[in-house]
Amino acid sequence: MAALNPGPGQAESARRDLPPSMVERMTLIMDAFTGRSTRLTLEDVARCTHLPRSTAHRILDQLVRLQWIEHTAFGYGLGPRALGLGGRDGGHGEIREAAAPFLHDLQLRTGLVVHLAVLDGAEVYYLDKVGGRFAAAVPSRVGGRAPAHSTALGKAMLAWLQPEQVDTRIGGAISRLTSRTIGELDTLHQELNRVRQRRGLAFERGECFPDIACVAAAVRGPEGPVAAVSLVGDARTPLERVAPLVADVARRVSLALFPDAEAPRRARLMAVVPEQGWSPETMNRFLATGQDGDWL
Template sequence: MRISAEETAEHRSVGDRMLLILDTVAAAPGELGLSELARQTGLKKATVHRLAADLVAHRMLERGGYGYRLGLHLFELGQQVPASRRLRATALPFMADLLAATGEVVQLGVLDGTEIVYVEKLTGRHSVPVPSSVGSRLPVYCTGLGKAILAFEDESAIELVLAAPMPARTSTTITDGKRLLRELETIRDSGVAYDREEGTKGIACVAAPIIVESYVGRGGHRAVAGLSVTGPAQRLHPERLAAAVRTAALSISRLLGPPSLR
């Protein structure tokens, strides 16, 4: 995230520096003060102050009691992304049905490199906290959504994940590339993926890919997103919910049809 010595301010465009500021604020768990924002980006404090003021004026950033946080206009723009808007609108009724039937967290995610980006999340009265939120990211290799989508991606996407570090997050995390490949084969056969406390201890998940037939990928199919139900491992029985999640994902796939989502 930080600018190197070779990439001083005069070698970066204004747009690059603004995006760097936004990315840094987005990655912070809370507000970032001016000095800390300058330190993390490697930009001069005066430069950060000037560019941040412009971003605040355009509602890309907001000033809080301590420092900067992302602004509402970024959320408004995100809602207008055609792929995200159409995907969410199509999936939401089926997500609501799953929420009503299970009472657990229902999530929708898309693949971005080696990570899953969560684009929608529904919670009910009995839902427990899980380490994800709309717009957040988690690694592909240790999430049900990630494995469900990756199983129907092309070789280059799979190789990208295998080439990246896969540190153990719990005692059940898959950290071996060959084992992950075997699991992806199983997912392609069954149409569902499981997370058995692999990303977070005590949290289990069942997920299914949302596949658009017109995509050229493995076997002529390619997942554009994934749908999951997540809950506490002692209460959630992923195998019992697999058919319902897979049916919902298939229904979303049919409704999305040929139009491109990427």
């Protein structure tokens, strides 16, 4: 009878030895991912949670199927469902926080309007807008959207996707907003190739809004573009002169978000582009180029 009716101490010990519930196990695993940029291997997850490796693997597979976790060649990370729990922020608070000081510095250095955006399907979604005197003339707003193929922001991010991914996102949504907007997929792919040849710098003049010009560069993580930064001026603004500053800010935001990312990053494109940064000499030379400079 003693075995059938354990004493208080034995019952308490038995309860401690019971494995946690499925909800508790899932919570242990989700808590192991401390931020958007966290990447963990299966072994990392098992070690952090003290769960058996097989148990951690089984739960991770379920979380991946339900999009709470994503699994790539670089390990496990938070998925779109987990990143979207913040409500309207869409899980982009970490990007905004990392970029904020660099955006403000860029605006002060150039006097131009600065945008931060992410790619959402066939559109760009504006996370931040830091304005100067020209801000009121730029018809964009935080929380607003624009067709990705018509903006420098969108082209800067699309350039780092596989061609078939671009076709899937843009193929059914490509259309002209102005007479200068790219209206065919073949032409878009040609433009994205030029973006890659410019080390990721994308330009547009009057393609989204008439009389407005932009230059942008993507903020890139281990798995591809996570955001983009742009400078905006009117059609006469010599954006070629400030383009290296945009590329430098995008690189700094990438480092702030992914400090442990491999350098150079692994190319995920069919065409491999060198990963050199902009040296001080190169930046000085580009910044000295006049409005009619032909460095592009």
